[in-house]
Amino acid sequence: MCIERVNCFDFRDICITEFDEIYEKFGSCSTPLSKRPRVSTKGVSGTYADLFWRSNRLNGVLECTVPCDSWAFHLPHPDEIALSQFIAHPEGARHTMLGSPSDSLIWHSVYDVSDMALVVRYELIQKLLSESELDSLFSSSTIGKRRDMDIKELRLISRFFYELLQRCVSDVEGFSRVAFDECVSDGLAQLTQLTLRSAYVSPKIINRERILTRALDYVRQNYRTEITVRDLVDYAHTTSRNLQIVFKNQFGVSPLQYLRQYRLIKFHKYLAELGSVTEAASSSGLRHMGRLSDQYRLLFGEKPGDYVSRLRESSFSPENSCCCGHCLV
Structure with a gap:
């Protein structure tokens, strides 16, 4: 056979x-x-x-x-x-x-x-x-x-x-x-x-997705104003511990760290639109200017003032000049 x-x-x-x-x-x-x-x-x-x-x-x-x-x-x-x-x-x-x-x-x-x-x-x-x-x-x-x-x-x-x-x-x-x-x-x-x-x-996963969705909605709607963990907790109808767990699992950072990064991305976009570091910071909800330059450079590779100067000197639009990968966010 x-x-x-x-x-x-x-x-x-x-x-x-x-x-x-x-x-x-x-x-x-x-x-x-x-x-x-x-x-x-x-x-x-x-x-x-x-x-x-x-x-x-x-x-x-x-x-x-x-x-x-x-x-x-x-x-x-x-x-x-x-x-x-x-x-x-x-x-x-x-x-x-x-x-x-x-x-x-x-x-x-x-x-x-x-x-x-x-x-x-x-x-x-x-x-x-x-x-x-x-x-x-x-x-x-x-x-x-x-x-x-x-x-x-x-x-x-x-x-x-x-x-x-x-x-x-x-x-x-x-x-x-x-x-x-x-x-x-x-x-x-x-x-x-x-x-x-x-x-x-599972119901637990559904609940965590609901918490994350509501917290992110609150950030997007209110990033220009002062936001605390308590604000996010109240809006998402959860506890501080659950909120921390959800953000750590999804993004690897705390809610406030995520908020800071979100504002920095908005700040970067407003720099191109407004051409002023102070106005861009105010429009993106960044109140403390002390470490702003260092935090921005860590994320985008240059100081905010240098980015604005480069845009002014260039002959093309901000949309075409930026390749940071964040401007589509």
Whole structure:
């Protein structure tokens, strides 16, 4: 009896054009070809699933078009750096960790950080999940968030798939498609349940999002006036401790530190519009001028007076002269 073997490949330091040829059936695309980045990639193709690993020497955005009969999961390499990058990955409709049929799975590729993609035929997922779970999984493709995943369980699942891929590539003769698909089924059952749980938004998370939304609304409406933590607490209907936790989790700073930075960004924009440090400071709610110059330089790389002088000397508009990255805020 002939056992159908898995189809494996293992290429090191190949050109991105060759890489795209390997991924041609998924319509893979990457950074401009003129950059000629080098990548290392491995892959295994079974009957119901394809598992890919890649590491590269580029920072860019990768896109994989999911076949109409499949789902695609973006997975990190199980090491700490890759896991951290995965959790910190941008969220949004086009940056989800789960790609639905005929959609695109898009993620940022970080220099020298490995990641994986698992493409699974719908037929296999149907065997693992009930109809209600399938509906929930479909919803998860847009609402599931990496930051809500259990990091310990994610590490175990990632290690499982990475070790499976390594075994297949190093021992092609020892793995049949049946054996590979069975292993994928085991890992996929854990992965789908983890994904479904990450899409569940607990009342605590909803409450924290409400607190953050109200606090930010208050800042945007009242940044020109004096704002205290008590003002934010009262407006957000929360406690000082909860407010601190929400801002630390979202921005890594306290509410007052966030307010200071927000005012500095407004101050920068008013400098271009008003051409006066004093007027710009007053319009942005900055009352204490003592450390303003140093704080501004720390954020924008020059003193406010130097920025105003440069604008006056230039022959082009403030919008075209500024490349700070904050003026679009």
